[in-house]
Amino acid sequence: ADTAQFALLLLLGLSALFFLVSTIYILSLSAHDVLTNLPWKGQLFRIATPMLISSSLFLVISWSDTLMLGYFLPEERVGLYRIVFKVATLITFAQFALNTVVAPMVSAIHKDHSKLHDLAHKVAQLNLITSGPIFIVILLFGTSLIGFFGVSNPAQAYPWLIVLAFGQLTNAFSGPVLNILNMTGYEKSARNTMLVVAVLNIALNALLIPSFGPLGAAYSTTLTMVGWNIWAATLVYKYHGVIAVPFLTKYSRKND
Structure with missing residues (x-):
């Protein structure tokens, strides 16, 4: 448990350090450019800070179940749960790599709803192809x-594995909804979503783990994962008219 807590704090610290160093580096590249005036710097921090908070909250959600299990259960059970958790994340392994490529593409085309629909449809298909067989x-x-x-x-x-795998499958099928929010000017909506979900996740873990142990932790993680994807997908549809779920992306295009 102590090792897990240290790892979480280390990851949060590295994320904050990376954000700070990256920001300073970007500003230094344009030190003699007109864009380095104070309004632009303020805008950069206003955009980047919600994204940093969202990423940090994602780490909190990813580790809160393990840390809280460590408080209630022996280390052997906690270690077994963590193994199961990692096996379940194989479902979204390809999605994380895909999101790295998709994020800048979303930013470039988000004003063209037709292209955004096309991208969402292709991403949904790829997620279905990569995550479906792994789930099976x-x-x-x-x-x-x-x-x-x-x-x-x-x-x-x-x-535990089946419950967690269902949550990961939902995450994959929902598409890059948080990326779409972050890359299209709605990063505060993404931050608020993750903040509410993180609080809900901790509350559910505190409620379910004492009674159900690792199965309760699995249900807490899956319920919050399903919840954030449904809510983020609702916001994406509200702001852009895009549904990134397989089999439904064409429907969203017809109603654009």
């Missing part, structure tokens, strides 16, 4: 996957 593999061979890490009784952790 986890569903069918989840116990074996857990046992691969030397767990003596992997069957006990299989229900």
Whole structure:
């Protein structure tokens, strides 16, 4: 538990340091440019700060279940839960790489709703192709996957894995909704979404873990993950008329 807490604090500190160094570097590149006036600097910080907060809150959500499990349960159970959590995240492994490419594309074309629809449709298809089969593999061979890490009784952790995998599948199917908000001028909406979800996640963990242990933590994480994706997807549709869910993107185009 102490190691996990240290890792979380280290990640938060590195994120803040990276934000600070990146900002200073960007400003230094244009030290003799007209864009370095104070209004522009203020605008940069107003845009970047909500994104930093959103990223930090994502780390809080990713670790709060593990940290709170460490308070209630022995280290062995916490370690097993963390293994299961990492196996479930294989579903969205490709999505994280895809988001790195998609984010600047969204920023470049967000004023052209037709192109934004096309991009959302393609991303939805890729997410379906990459995440769907992995979810099926986890569903069918989840116990074996857990046992691969030397767990003596992997069957006990299989229900946790299925619950977490469902949350990751929802995350993949929702598309890059937070990226769309961040890259189209609605970074404060993304920040507010993550803030509410982080508080809800901690509350659910505190409520469910004492009674249900790791299964309660899995439900807390999945419920908050589903909640933020539904709400962020609703905001994306409200602001841009885009639905990034597979099979529904064409519908959003017709109603643009």
